[in-house]
Amino acid sequence: MSDPQTPSLMHQRRRAAWLFLLPMLTVLAGVAGWPLFRTVFFSFTDATLATLDGFQGVGLDNYLWLLRDPVWWRAVWNTLLFTVVSVGIETTLGLGIALILNAHLPGRGLLRAAVLIPWAIPTVVSAQMWGWMFHDLYGVVNAILMGLGLIAEPRAWTADPDLALPVVIAVDVWKSTPFMALLILAALQMLPRDLYEAARVDGVHPVKVFFRITLPLIRPALMVAVLFRTLDALRVFDLMYVLTGNSRSTMSMSVYARQYLIDFQDVGYGSAAATLLVLVLAVATVLAVTLGRVRVDAGR
Amino acid sequence: MGLKRMIGRVAFALLVLGIVAWAVFPFAWAIVTSLKAGSALFTVEAWPSQPSLANYTAIFKEQPFGRNILNSLLAASSVVALSLGLAVLAAYALGRVRFRGRGLLLFVVLGVSMFPQVAVLSGLFELVRWLGLYNRIGSLVLSYLIFTLPFTVWVLTTFMRELPKELEEAAMVDGAGPFVIVTRVFLPLMGPALAATGLLAFIAAWNEFLFALTFTLTDDARTVPVAIALMSGASQYELPWGQIMAASVVVTVPLIGLVLLFQRRIVSGLTAGAVKG
Amino acid sequence: MAGVTLRGVRKSFGRIEVIHGVDLDVADGEFVAFVGPSGCGKSTLLRLIAGLEEPSGGDLSIGGQRVNDRPPAARGIAMVFQSYALYPHMTAYDNMAFGLTLSRTDKRTIAERVRAAARLLQIEDLLDRKPRDLSGGQRQRVAIGRAIVREPQVFLFDEPLSNLDAGLRVQMRLEIAKLKADLRATMIYVTHDQVEAMTLADRIVVLNAGRVEQAGTPLELYHRPRNRFVAGFIGSPAMNFLDVVSEGRADGSVRVWLPGGVPLDVAVGGAAPPAGAPLTLGVRPEHVGLADGGAGLVATILAVERLGGETHCHAALEDGQRLLVRLDGDRPVAAGERLRLNLRGETAHLFGPDGRRL
Ligand SMILES: Nc1ncnc2c1ncn2[C@@H]1O[C@H](COP(=O)(O)OP(=O)(O)O)[C@@H](O)[C@H]1O
Ligand SMILES: [Mg+2]
Numbered sequence: 001m002s003d004p005q006t007p008s009l010m011h012q013r014r015r016a017a018w019l020f021l022l023p024m025l026t027v028l029a030g031v032a033g034w035p036l037f038r039t040v041f042f043s044f045t046d047a048t049l050a051t052l053d054g055f056q057g058v059g060l061d062n063y064l065w066l067l068r069d070p071v072w073w074r075a076v077w078n079t080l081l082f083t084v085v086s087v088g089i090e091t092t093l094g095l096g097i098a099l100i101l102n103a104h105l106p107g108r109g110l111l112r113a114a115v116l117i118p119w120a121i122p123t124v125v126s127a128q129m130w131g132w133m134f135h136d137l138y139g140v141v142n143a144i145l146m147g148l149g150l151i152a153e154p155r156a157w158t159a160d161p162d163l164a165l166p167v168v169i170a171v172d173v174w175k176s177t178p179f180m181a182l183l184i185l186a187a188l189q190m191l192p193r194d195l196y197e198a199a200r201v202d203g204v205h206p207v208k209v210f211f212r213i214t215l216p217l218i219r220p221a222l223m224v225a226v227l228f229r230t231l232d233a234l235r236v237f238d239l240m241y242v243l244t245g246n247s248r249s250t251m252s253m254s255v256y257a258r259q260y261l262i263d264f265q266d267v268g269y270g271s272a273a274a275t276l277l278v279l280v281l282a283v284a285t286v287l288a289v290t291l292g293r294v295r296v297d298a299g300r
Numbered sequence: 301m302g303l304k305r306m307i308g309r310v311a312f313a314l315l316v317l318g319i320v321a322w323a324v325f326p327f328a329w330a331i332v333t334s335l336k337a338g339s340a341l342f343t344v345e346a347w348p349s350q351p352s353l354a355n356y357t358a359i360f361k362e363q364p365f366g367r368n369i370l371n372s373l374l375a376a377s378s379v380v381a382l383s384l385g386l387a388v389l390a391a392y393a394l395g396r397v398r399f400r401g402r403g404l405l406l407f408v409v410l411g412v413s414m415f416p417q418v419a420v421l422s423g424l425f426e427l428v429r430w431l432g433l434y435n436r437i438g439s440l441v442l443s444y445l446i447f448t449l450p451f452t453v454w455v456l457t458t459f460m461r462e463l464p465k466e467l468e469e470a471a472m473v474d475g476a477g478p479f480v481i482v483t484r485v486f487l488p489l490m491g492p493a494l495a496a497t498g499l500l501a502f503i504a505a506w507n508e509f510l511f512a513l514t515f516t517l518t519d520d521a522r523t524v525p526v527a528i529a530l531m532s533g534a535s536q537y538e539l540p541w542g543q544i545m546a547a548s549v550v551v552t553v554p555l556i557g558l559v560l561l562f563q564r565r566i567v568s569g570l571t572a573g574a575v576k577g
Numbered sequence: 578m579a580g581v582t583l584r585g586v587r588k589s590f591g592r593i594e595v596i597h598g599v600d601l602d603v604a605d606g607e608f609v610a611f612v613g614p615s616g617c618g619k620s621t622l623l624r625l626i627a628g629l630e631e632p633s634g635g636d637l638s639i640g641g642q643r644v645n646d647r648p649p650a651a652r653g654i655a656m657v658f659q660s661y662a663l664y665p666h667m668t669a670y671d672n673m674a675f676g677l678t679l680s681r682t683d684k685r686t687i688a689e690r691v692r693a694a695a696r697l698l699q700i701e702d703l704l705d706r707k708p709r710d711l712s713g714g715q716r717q718r719v720a721i722g723r724a725i726v727r728e729p730q731v732f733l734f735d736e737p738l739s740n741l742d743a744g745l746r747v748q749m750r751l752e753i754a755k756l757k758a759d760l761r762a763t764m765i766y767v768t769h770d771q772v773e774a775m776t777l778a779d780r781i782v783v784l785n786a787g788r789v790e791q792a793g794t795p796l797e798l799y800h801r802p803r804n805r806f807v808a809g810f811i812g813s814p815a816m817n818f819l820d821v822v823s824e825g826r827a828d829g830s831v832r833v834w835l836p837g838g839v840p841l842d843v844a845v846g847g848a849a850p851p852a853g854a855p856l857t858l859g860v861r862p863e864h865v866g867l868a869d870g871g872a873g874l875v876a877t878i879l880a881v882e883r884l885g886g887e888t889h890c891h892a893a894l895e896d897g898q899r900l901l902v903r904l905d906g907d908r909p910v911a912a913g914e915r916l917r918l919n920l921r922g923e924t925a926h927l928f929g930p931d932g933r934r935l
Pocket of ligand 2: 620
């Protein structure tokens, strides 16, 4: 039917498509695929930063050490707690702000602009800003709370092992809630307006409208947003590192892995930790996609 | 207007004001702090009694902050330019040509953007060293591609998909091949999409910390976030908070300006594709 | 200039076949319209000719050359799309010149051709405008101009007027008729508007569910529809269909009994159906007359629609079958009245149980 010398239009298009994809795929393979492969590879060796080309295989040793290290388990716990609590709060607050932004009420523009500010500020900068506000001696938080009589003496917010993680979570909530709110707002704005008008005409209570109509309709989009935030929170690094350094009370899996990789130069062991983090993320994604039935798709 | 409605309105206004204050206060406090020089720093007051720009001059004199800004600008703009260039072609292929494996590729691209960055740290370190890029901006451009490239591909693919099919067919009848269609028909129509995507990718690169921290060593090679995180004063134990806040304000003001200017675009770029359940 | 030939052309999307083997010859310089209900495959057939879709089977030639494997630009065709598909970022001039620029035609020739096309379409003043600054009618002219500039052997139009409002549509229809006379090129024109098809086309191809039901001149289709589908599709208002029973053959015609026991002799071409066979009688509303005397078909008027120039009476026969009658505009009739109708064998059609015209 189609003659072999002149490839059909479809073939030509497909060939062009692969040609167009080639540079992107090559770069991705180079900067993501290969390094990931090397990380997994290193995790079975005793490589150090100084001896990246002279190392020996050690089998599963790194993993066995890792599983016996209480600091690692602390990091896992910190990361999971941080993720669950901060994403939970961010989703709830984000939903609230999105609902306010979606209502046609005065002050909406101001609110949207204000809410974009935390999002625009680099994580490092927000960590420093909050670090200064939470400063034990000169921090404005202590000053305000003492002025209000809520605390009797200044607290060492970021140094106190009981307070440090809550502080980190608070800063993350401040920084990431806007992102949630914007994603949820986009979902809300795609809902048909006449649905609400119908409900209003029928005199349904707004709270009921929210739980019976709004929430089920935005659920798919909400789940995607929650998944994205969760994956983001699981790999958190900047916040902890800047606010509390390598402190154990807040250390996340990323901080732990980097500490071994770079500070202790133990590439083998650090790579094992990083590999486990990838596994945790993969499990979270699989759980979300199967249990939460999250559907991610580019458009359509 | 009934009393109940009135109270409701006031409560609502207070709520909105509260949220605005919560969002804005830390940055406002950073500005206030940055204007406090010397020991004024250690008194909590809403506005410095003697506002001073000393911290601002200090970051450019005592610290190589100008250089840091330049590094960040260079790294972020090169990686954005590179990503957009690669992504436009890829997005055409992914968005407009049907071929086997397209769904899988999209999934891989999305997966890479979700990568934990430490997972590639050792491999990238090796690569950076091998390429002789350690402590150079090139190492950052290389590593930032990990998140800017999948992001731009993903977003541009969704934009590309929305362009009318008949436009492409008209161009085909006019004798345009895929490359001409992308460069001369679609690209001119994607200005807004490119701007939004580019801006978001720029912000992500500008804010990046882990790679910049790991692949640079000297003060001169640092980017803005690393400089701000590691800024140290005369004594090792006393952090120069005034300077840190001044530096924070300097890098954040243009960012906030851009974001407010492009509000709508950014929201559409953020939500493109990612959240169409 | 060139003709277009289709031989057994098929097209499947996935496992679903939407074009089931079409044979068609479009002569050089002929204006052919594709009509048919929505989704019947008109656009698909046109896009197959354009090369925007690949046939799943069969052969396609333009000007005697097999073009199955040629890309659209190498087929000597130009296409005008329903949505105009103008390049939004280019001026009208650049839109029209784009194809020639790509084929590296020299600037002078391009300018000459664009200006000539613009003159023909009376859009010389609009050449510097971008599409968004043009009205719908103007955009369509630019789109047609873009096709003319390519100097194609075959023009392909896909419902070019359906995005325009009624008044503009009539005007553009006349202009396309003029263009057809001026250019003398082969044109294939897809439309769902049978008035467009009847007025513009030398020949109409009626499509249904991916098959050609009939191809012929407008009057052929009107007077001698090959089957019930074509009979019902061509003509407005649509043909009436009545269930009748055949009595058998008499002198090249068939006598059927109408409700109320009125006989009618209808001329038929082929073999006559056996007596007692159920048939369908087709009569156009404009061919139903009023009987003078007491004879004729009795009908009760259900509703009257007055269009000014003509009057449409929806009527029910004695056995309840419906019939539309077209009368003069001023005829004094009202719902509830009884009419006596007169059908003539020469203007009636008989269709067998398989829908084919006898
Ligand atoms: N790209 C496609 N993929 C799948 N089905 C298609 C495609 N294009 C058209 N079809 C189907 O083919 C049939 C004919 O479509 P089309 O030629 O557009 O009809 P028309 O133009 O007569 O309204 C329709 O049933 C339509 O759904
Ligand atoms: Mg069509």
